[in-house]
Amino acid sequence: MTPMPLIFAGTCDLAGKVRGKAFPADQLDKRLQRGVGWTPTNVQINCFDGIGESPFGALGDLLLIPDPSTEVKVDFGTGAVEHFMLGNITTLDGDPWELCTRSLLQSALDRLHQVAGIRLIAAFEHEFQLKGEPAVRNQGYGLEAFEVQRCLCETLMGALKQAGMEPDSIMKEYGDNQYEVVVGPNEGVRAADAAVILRELTRSTARSLGEAATFTPIRDVASVGNGVHIHMSFIDDDGQPVTYDEAGACGMSALTGAFAAGVLKYLENIIALTAPSDISYERLTPHRWSAAYNNLGFRDREASLRVCPVTRKEPVSIARQFNMEYRAADAAACPHLALAAIVHAGAQGIEEGLRSPAPTEEDLSLLAPDDLAARGFIRLPTSLAAALDRFEASETAKGWFPVPFAAVYRAHKEAEMAHVAEMDITGKCAAYEDSY
Ligand code: GLU
Ligand code: MG
Numbered sequence: 001m002t003p004m005p006l007i008f009a010g011t012c013d014l015a016g017k018v019r020g021k022a023f024p025a026d027q028l029d030k031r032l033q034r035g036v037g038w039t040p041t042n043v044q045i046n047c048f049d050g051i052g053e054s055p056f057g058a059l060g061d062l063l064l065i066p067d068p069s070t071e072v073k074v075d076f077g078t079g080a081v082e083h084f085m086l087g088n089i090t091t092l093d094g095d096p097w098e099l100c101t102r103s104l105l106q107s108a109l110d111r112l113h114q115v116a117g118i119r120l121i122a123a124f125e126h127e128f129q130l131k132g133e134p135a136v137r138n139q140g141y142g143l144e145a146f147e148v149q150r151c152l153c154e155t156l157m158g159a160l161k162q163a164g165m166e167p168d169s170i171m172k173e174y175g176d177n178q179y180e181v182v183v184g185p186n187e188g189v190r191a192a193d194a195a196v197i198l199r200e201l202t203r204s205t206a207r208s209l210g211e212a213a214t215f216t217p218i219r220d221v222a223s224v225g226n227g228v229h230i231h232m233s234f235i236d237d238d239g240q241p242v243t244y245d246e247a248g249a250c251g252m253s254a255l256t257g258a259f260a261a262g263v264l265k266y267l268e269n270i271i272a273l274t275a276p277s278d279i280s281y282e283r284l285t286p287h288r289w290s291a292a293y294n295n296l297g298f299r300d301r302e303a304s305l306r307v308c309p310v311t312r313k314e315p316v317s318i319a320r321q322f323n324m325e326y327r328a329a330d331a332a333a334c335p336h337l338a339l340a341a342i343v344h345a346g347a348q349g350i351e352e353g354l355r356s357p358a359p360t361e362e363d364l365s366l367l368a369p370d371d372l373a374a375r376g377f378i379r380l381p382t383s384l385a386a387a388l389d390r391f392e393a394s395e396t397a398k399g400w401f402p403v404p405f406a407a408v409y410r411a412h413k414e415a416e417m418a419h420v421a422e423m424d425i426t427g428k429c430a431a432y433e434d435s436y
Pocket of ligand 1: 283290
């Protein structure tokens with residue numbers, strides 16, 4: 001018997017999961033045209049394999065069309081070769097389906113281009129943990145813990161390179177068994193594709209070495225969370241960087257400032273899309289170096305939005321390296337959906353002509369609520385239910401998405417919340433660790 005090589009065509013869905021179907025590799029040409037069949041109600045499969053209330057029921061047919069530019073083919077030497085592509089969900093007529101996350105991101109990017117003539121460059125920084133007990137303890141950023149997993153780190157970086165990414169760095173992070181992996185920036189949809197691919201390759205790398213990796217937002221509330229930090233900068237149509245202005249606040253161009261102001265203004269309304277799990281809000285608490293308020297920090301790792309340091313010296317190189325980082329995201333979020341929400345909020349800020357936010361330089365958790373309010377800061381929602389309410393309360397934010405989106409997303413998340421409702425926090429963390 002000869003095994004038949006298969007290619008998996010997948011979509012990263014509302015649960016941030018890659019789901020799809022595999023077909024024989026020799027059918028690729030046909031599948032690039034006609035895709036694989038897909039079902040509307042699949043969008044309601046949540047991260048616990050429950051199905052939220054669906055407006056589609058058992059009805060309807062869609063296509064999932066693989067995009068060859070996302071092809072990943074990696075041989076981990078464990079038997080079969082991992083081979084997949086991400087794709088877009090379309091109607092049978094070939095139009096984008098209104099709940100296809102990749103298409104939702106594309107329309108946010110199109111809007112940004114229309115509003116400001118700019119293109120987004122983004123890089124996702126990921127933290128993850130290896131399941132089980134750590135081989136060595138007391139090893140925040142430690143060499144020994146890195147060496148214990150050198151094989152995993154080298155295999156992962158090699159796999160990422162083979163998948164077309166530019167591996168940047170990898171380290172033992174602060175938490176038990178926690179590692180962080182960083183790849184270089186990509187333009188537009190490709191940046192979110194890269195984030196999805198990185199998560200999958202991290203899990204496969206770990207599996208190939210007898211380990212298991214989890215990107216759960218937080219594994220143990222007594223420790224730190226696993227963040228996803230999204231670095232963003234802009235170029236114009238000629239490829240010239242437009243994020244930086246020496247004379248601007250913290251080096252931000254007026255355009256960057258307006259984008260940042262939009263993100264902070266609408267942060268409470270979009271956070272249900274960037275930190276979308278029940279336990280995401282355990283991570284988004286003060287003093288975990290994540291994000292708890294709608295503030296801009298200059299090189300401050302507790303701000304929701306951070307202006308990052310530059311290491312280059314020449315003005316041209318500074319302008320290219322300069323970027324800001326959105327920290328209120330985690331890997332329960334679909335990267336395409338999270339980025340779509342951030343880009344819409346930023347584009348809205350540009351459209352509204354907002355002024356650059358003033359950076360904070362103090363611990364906002366020490367300020368009295370009145371002081372916070374007087375300075376325009378709010379504590380971000382402290383639960384998924386509250387975050388969903390804030391999304392639905394904003395006609396502006398809801399309006400960035402096709403009409404059915406908000407209700408579908410709510411129903412999806414309701415089923416997810418119901419699954420964990422009776423669990424204590426340890427049980428919830430275990431359930432999410434199992435899923436992500
Ligand atoms: N683990 C932190 C988080 O949840 C981030 C730590 C860091 O700054 O790298 O976002
Ligand atoms: Mg980190």
